[in-house]
Amino acid sequence: MLTSGFAHLFKKKWSLIMSLSSLPPDRKVVLITGASSGIGEATARHLAFQNHQVVLGARRTDRVEAIARDIEAAGGRALARTLDVTSLDSMRAFVEAACQAFGGIDVLINNAGVMPLSFVEDLCIEEWNRMIDVNLRGVLHGIAAVLPLMREQRSGHIINVASVSAHRVDPTAAIYCATKFAVRALSEGLRQESKELRVTVVSPGLTRTELFDGISAQEARLAAQSMVEQASIPPSAVAKAIGFAISQPEDVDVNEVIVRPTRQQ
Template structure:
């Protein structure tokens, strides 16, 4: 696809779900992808799949809760390919509960990964982008931040925080660094497997079984956003099943 071939794209949370789909589809279109996640076994498999089809990839074990890991991650891209064109902050976690249940440990995990992890990714990439005078930040957000419902208050809060920060950054930027937010709805991934609240896990899994869309749809949204001419910025994309309320 135009403007994709040769781009160097770093993707967090690349070991499964949307992150994997984004990496594979970008590689198919000629991008050089740098995969980051905690699970190196899965990263190795995805790396080998991309290489077997003629794609270009490398990977690094990272934990987005560690800002040093994110710096090392973007430097992996620069050391290997000489540049970093795009960072996709995809890593995320969801724990669903009533606020008055006071699941503070789960709140902190979501804040550490969904909010601070994205900020760490931005902080690692921005100096490189400034030096290059070009770059693109893509944050994977959620429709949970658009439609506020019970049990998702803190999760939605972390996602809306990123939405707010991104809009401020867009206004502060001189246009050399673009920023895009992509908000998926129900997507066929293993995302719900880590939800501790069994009742909510069942609800989410049932919704996924009935209406969820393929993660390739999210990958295509990323491709659309980053394939635009340099003077065009795609701000926000909401992508969800047509049957989702």
């Protein structure tokens, strides 16, 4: 019979072994844009919990720094940097900071996005340009910043967060859908050109994030908020899908994942 002291030590050691066995075999360096809230924040926290090293980028520096501190306090590895995805120089500086801190890059998650919905006839041209700059040009800047490094190391994983709006078009969302259709097309083209890189498109459905707060058109904002209240998923559901794609063996490329509420049409 085990003595109480030995039994306690055995249980503690077994708990540690089980905890370590649940960690992924490869700790990766993962860059996440738009990491100050929503899907980006949830993904950073989820991947850090899975023992990956995460680099958080967003315009709201105070917010990503607070999230990084939370991760570090919980025993994870995280770095926060100010990032404007519409600037190629800013994106390159973000990538350089990650390389200096962690010695390289394994995964880039192009997550930053905006969604100021409105009818086309409203001619909200500044909002159109903003969506093009963030949702599409921002993804291109991310790819341009990491692709040379990934080509040189002959490995890497680029994950582009699109939307179910990359598969369907709805009133007030024509421009937003256009940017997300473009991200999906860009991702497929990059995938076909890449024999050593993995490329994944993750398309979330209605998700409870701050994305809807940026809708200036009152009618469109109220309609979107109503849909979210009726059927939506938490950002953590999308984060888990991203984690699944990253966790696959290097010779397995999860090309596309659609994650939507069961009740969403």
